[in-house]
Amino acid sequence: MHIIWNDTSDTRAYDEVCWANVFNLRRPKHRRPRGVTKPRCDEDILAAVERAIQLGLRIAVRSGGHSFEAWSIQDNAIMVNLCEYKQVKVDTARRTATATSSVTSIELNEILAQDNLFFPGGHCPDVGLGGFLLQGGMGWNCGNWGWACELVQGIDVITAEGKPVYCDITQNSDLFWAARGAGPAFPGIVTRFHLRVMPCPQSIYSSCYIFPHALYATAFRWAITLVDDLDTDTELTAKAYHQDLGPCFSIIITTFKHNFQDAMQALQPAHESRPAGTLSEWFCSPESMSSLYAALASINPEGHRYSTDNGFFHDDPNIDLVSNFEEAFLTLPHESSYAFWAPMRPWSRRNIAEMALSLQGDHYFAVYTIWEDEKDDQRCQEWLRRTMKRALKTSIGSYIGDSEFSHRDARYWRDQNTERLMEIRRKWDPQSRIAGGYPSTLALPNGRASVIEEPSRLDDEHM
Ligand SMILES: Cc1cc2nc3c(=O)[nH]c(=O)nc-3n(C[C@H](O)[C@H](O)[C@H](O)COP(=O)(O)OP(=O)(O)OC[C@H]3O[C@@H](n4cnc5c(N)ncnc54)[C@H](O)[C@@H]3O)c2cc1C
CATH class of the missing domain: 3.30.43.10 (Uridine Diphospho-n-acetylenolpyruvylglucosamine Reductase, domain 2)
Structure with a gap:
């Protein structure tokens, strides 16, 4: 070492x-x-x-x-x-896989595809399993298939005190509870995730309807009406971003099926009910995991500056999401930035497993503010803070994965889960050795510095 x-x-x-x-x-x-x-x-x-x-x-x-x-x-x-440290092992017969934490979404799926298997990892190809799964994991078709961390069956951990332990629902179950939702507040180092995996969807198809900003309200209201009628293998998102056509508002529907007929059937009702006035559209166009990852990589370019914020919302007749999100969707501060809405139903209505992750809203809204030049840092971040303050007024809390603790203190877990997470952190990391950049709500009362002494000097050879 x-x-x-x-x-x-x-x-x-x-x-x-x-x-x-x-x-x-x-x-x-x-x-x-x-x-x-x-x-x-x-x-x-x-x-x-x-x-x-x-x-x-x-x-x-x-x-x-x-x-x-x-x-x-x-x-x-x-x-x-x-x-x-990248290793993946697949057990085809049991439909399970074991992967080390730095394996990415695309790396895992490329290996699983050889055995006709699939894991709903992060949409962005290069997100690591470690951060993604620890915070819950909003993977492909999350609103229907659930949180990616619900497919974690066990984890190998090296504790803050330097002890290797295995955790699952029966062994070290409190640490296993924390590993599904604590995010950077997890008090240990996960070396391996033991995962359940799914059969690989054979026929992936998408439809997309690109509207001008002037039709934002019409398009978004229509998208919201689609949620209840789409089947459980079909993912819907609305996204505002700049395209060759200029600033647009797009409704994208992706269906993960086993044949073309099923895909057509899933996408047809939306196609028939779409409002007039699209700038461009496609219907039931063939996709693959590679094409989906490539599309996500192109809107999340490397070598750029990012700042994000997000919120979950309940369905509530008194809350008008269309007007709540209008400013954020339509006034993005840079042409590389985008904002998106994803319905989380029906999963948001299910009783999810006992785990740290506990905030479930029917709707998820996030802004990825993206720009290139340092001189735009202040302007873009001020825009994000100001605009999201208004957009998130009725939010029930936030997803830790798309959050920045320096923006604001958000609610990431139910109150009782926050308490339990504190207890588990005290038990497994009494010295607060694992430094995850966790939110201030989880800081130990006396602060970390009082627990671990600063080193007076490092050894000469440092080995
Ligand atoms: C372009 C882009 C697209 C994204 N798309 C999605 C998406 O589709 N769905 C989604 O849910 N999120 C998404 N995210 C958010 C992303 O999942 C989180 O930022 C996540 O924390 C990244 O994990 P990582 O391992 O790559 O990051 P890292 O920065 O390496 O890890 C984040 C933190 O997690 C903890 N951690 C990581 N690994 C371990 C470990 N093995 N043991 C203990 N603690 C660990 C540490 O505190 C670490 O600092 C996206 C982010 C970006 C930038």
Whole structure:
């Protein structure tokens, strides 16, 4: 196990090591880990935790590097970058797979596809399983198939005190409870996820209706009426973004089926009821997981600056989502930015498993503010804060995965789940060693610094 240390490295070279595989180009320069290590096996991770314990340092973890605020960059920490620890094992007969945390959504599905299997991972191809599953995982067709973390059967964890443990519904069940929804507040390092997987959809088709801004209200009201009639293999989203046609509002319907006839049947009613006035449209066009991932990668480009916010909403006749979201949908501050709405029904009405994830709304609304130039940082972020303050007025809480704790304190769990998460964190990480950049609602009452002493000096050889 090799650790690269801040205080003995060239500043530029250390910066590169720290920020390697962080997706967002807008980076918190005021935070800096003490050391960085890239383990390739469990023993390396254990050694890094032991070293952190010896030196009184914290541990921060990176899997896919897609958290918007780069939660893996923490002060006084050894950052464990799992990017070189990638393993997947598939058990076709049992329809299960085991994957290490830095395996991405697309990597997992490319391997599963060889056995005609599929996992509803993140829409964006390169999101890591680690961050994605720990916070719940809003994967493909989430409103119908449920949260991706509901397919986690067990996890291998290295605890904050350097002990390897297996957790599932019967063994270390409190840690397993936390692993499905705690996100960056999880008090350990997950080395492997044991997953249930699904048969691979053989015929994926999509329809898309692109409207001008002038028809926003008509198009969105129509999309909302579709929710109850779409079948359970069909995912609906509305998205505002800039296209070659200019700023548009699109309704996209994707169906995951086993033959063309079923796909046609799923998409036909929406096609027949669509409002007039589209700028462009397609109906029941063939897709593949590769084409879907490519489309998502193109609207989430690398080398850009990102800032996000989001909220869940209940269906309520007194709340008019169309006017609530209008400003956010129609005044995006940069042509690379986009906003989207996803219905979460019918899953939002189900009794989900006992787990940390506990906020379920019928509607999900999020803005991915994306821009290129640092000079636009303030303008784009001020737009996001101002606009989302209004858009989220009636929200019941937020999804931790698309959140930034520096914006505001949101509600991420039900109150009793927040309490239980605090207890589990106290039990499994009494020193608050795992530094996840968790929201202030979860900070220990006396603050972390009072628990772990700052190291007076690092050993000379730093190994
Ligand atoms: C372009 C883009 C598209 C996205 N699309 C989706 C989407 O479709 N659905 C969705 O739900 N989310 C989506 N997200 C949000 C994304 O899932 C979260 O940002 C998630 O945290 C990223 O996980 P990661 O492992 O890549 O990130 P990282 O930054 O590596 O991890 C985030 C944090 O999770 C914790 N963590 C990660 N791995 C471990 C581990 N092994 N053990 C303990 N703690 C760990 C750490 O606190 C870490 O700092 C998207 C984000 C981006 C940037």
